[in-house]
Amino acid sequence: MxxxxxxxxxxxxxxxxxxxxxxxxxxxxxxxxxxxxxxxxxxxxxxxxxxxxxxxxxxxxxxxxxxxxxxxxxxxxxxxHPPYEFLLTPEDIPLDIVFEDEILLVVNKPPGMVVHPGHGNYSGTLINALVYHFENLPKNSSERPGLVHRIDKDTSGLLVIAKTEAAMSHLAQQFFEKSSEREYIALVWGNVEEEQGTVEGHIGRNPKNRLQMMVFPEGNEGKEAVTHYRVLERFGYVTLVSCKLETGRTHQIRVHMKHIGHTLFNDERYGGDRILKGTTFTKYKQFVQNAFKILPRQALHAKTLGFEHPLTGKFMRFDSELPEDMVNCIQKWREYAKHHTE
Structure with missing residues (x-):
C-alpha cells in the first residue's frame, strides 16, 4: 500500500x-x-x-x-467535524496536577489520554478536562485552550498549561528558543552501543505512509530535529534510555530512535510491536508477548519538564515517576536479563 x-x-x-x-x-x-x-x-x-x-x-x-x-x-x-462547541465540551475528568499557581499548571498525563479533540477523538481528552476545571483559558494559535505543547496519546508524562495570555506567550517563546528542558524515558529494542549520543535529522511526514513521520538525512524536507540520548540500563535485547529534546517535532523520539536502529518497544505505528531482537525460542516469544500485554503502548514517558516561570523568572524543574505499566515491563526485562543474557 x-x-x-x-x-x-x-x-x-x-x-x-x-x-x-x-x-x-x-x-x-x-x-x-x-x-x-x-x-x-x-x-x-x-x-x-x-x-x-x-x-x-x-x-x-x-x-x-x-x-x-x-x-x-x-x-x-x-x-x-461536530460543531466546534461540542469539541470543547467540559468533562469532569480528574487531573493529576503536579503544580499550580495563578498563571500556569503542570499536569501528569496518563497513557491513553488524547491531549486535544480531533477527528475520531471528540471526548475524554485533556482539553475536555481542562475546560471543565478552569475558566477562560487562553487559546494558542490552533485555538486549543491552555496548550503550550503536547505529547502523544499513548505517551505518559508532564505537560505545562498556561492560564493567562501572557504566560502562554512567554512559555511558547521558551519552547521555540529551545530554552525549556524536556527529558523522556524510553525502552527501545536492541543494545544501544554508545553510552550516549545525539541524533540530528530533519523530520517530516513519510510520503509512503502518511500516518508515520520519517527522517530526511539530507535536510531537504521536514524540519530540524535534535535528540540527545543516554543509556540508563541494558537488558540485552532491549535498552532503557533517557532522551532530551532540543526540538519538539511530531513523534520525534520515536522517529529518531528508529532511525538509528532502536525502535521503541511496543510502538505499533513504527513496528516496535514485533520481536525485533532476540532468540527464536518459543519461551522467549511468549515472554515478549507477555511484556507487550503488561505495557500495551509505546514505552515512552515524559519524565522531566523544566522552564522559566513567566512572572518570577525562576527556573522550575518538575519530575514524575514512571507509570506502573512501564515499571512492571522494565522489571520483567530486568529479571529476564539476569538469567538469559551475558
Missing part, C-alpha cells in the same frame, strides 16, 4: 480535508480501504458517511465507496 505526492490537511470548525495521489505501484483497491490505510482514526463508518454525502472525489469526480483506486488517481475526501 503506497501513496505519493502530497496530503493537504486543513482544519477549521466544520471540516477536515485530505488529498492523496496513488503511487505508481498501486493495485486496484476500494477507495474506502485506500483511505483507511492513510488517515488516522478514520473508521469505515466515517468514510462511508463521507461517501453518502458526496464528499469523496477521484480525479475531480464524486465516487461511491466501492470505487477502485488505481495508480495515479488523485483522491480527495472531506470529513465533517
Amino acid at each position: 503506497d501513496a505519493s505526492d502530497s496530503q493537504e490537511l486543513a482544519q477549521d470548525e466544520l471540516f477536515e480535508h485530505h488529498r492523496f495521489v496513488a503511487a505508481k505501484g498501486q493495485e486496484p483497491l476500494r477507495v474506502d480501504k485506500f483511505l483507511m490505510n492513510f488517515i488516522e482514526n478514520a473508521t469505515r463508518n466515517k468514510i462511508q458517511q463521507a461517501a453518502k454525502q458526496g464528499h469523496i472525489w477521484v480525479n475531480g469526480t464524486i465516487v461511491k465507496q466501492n470505487y477502485r483506486v488505481k495508480a495515479g488517481d488523485e483522491v480527495k475526501v472531506l470529513f465533517e
Whole structure:
C-alpha cells in the first residue's frame, strides 16, 4: 500500500480535508480501504458517511465507496467535524496536577489520554478536562485552550498549561528558543552501543505512509530535529534510555530512535510491536508477548519538564515517576536479563 505526492490537511470548525495521489505501484483497491490505510482514526463508518454525502472525489469526480483506486488517481475526501462547541465540551475528568499557581499548571498525563479533540477523538481528552476545571483559558494559535505543547496519546508524562495570555506567550517563546528542558524515558529494542549520543535529522511526514513521520538525512524536507540520548540500563535485547529534546517535532523520539536502529518497544505505528531482537525460542516469544500485554503502548514517558516561570523568572524543574505499566515491563526485562543474557 503506497501513496505519493502530497496530503493537504486543513482544519477549521466544520471540516477536515485530505488529498492523496496513488503511487505508481498501486493495485486496484476500494477507495474506502485506500483511505483507511492513510488517515488516522478514520473508521469505515466515517468514510462511508463521507461517501453518502458526496464528499469523496477521484480525479475531480464524486465516487461511491466501492470505487477502485488505481495508480495515479488523485483522491480527495472531506470529513465533517461536530460543531466546534461540542469539541470543547467540559468533562469532569480528574487531573493529576503536579503544580499550580495563578498563571500556569503542570499536569501528569496518563497513557491513553488524547491531549486535544480531533477527528475520531471528540471526548475524554485533556482539553475536555481542562475546560471543565478552569475558566477562560487562553487559546494558542490552533485555538486549543491552555496548550503550550503536547505529547502523544499513548505517551505518559508532564505537560505545562498556561492560564493567562501572557504566560502562554512567554512559555511558547521558551519552547521555540529551545530554552525549556524536556527529558523522556524510553525502552527501545536492541543494545544501544554508545553510552550516549545525539541524533540530528530533519523530520517530516513519510510520503509512503502518511500516518508515520520519517527522517530526511539530507535536510531537504521536514524540519530540524535534535535528540540527545543516554543509556540508563541494558537488558540485552532491549535498552532503557533517557532522551532530551532540543526540538519538539511530531513523534520525534520515536522517529529518531528508529532511525538509528532502536525502535521503541511496543510502538505499533513504527513496528516496535514485533520481536525485533532476540532468540527464536518459543519461551522467549511468549515472554515478549507477555511484556507487550503488561505495557500495551509505546514505552515512552515524559519524565522531566523544566522552564522559566513567566512572572518570577525562576527556573522550575518538575519530575514524575514512571507509570506502573512501564515499571512492571522494565522489571520483567530486568529479571529476564539476569538469567538469559551475558
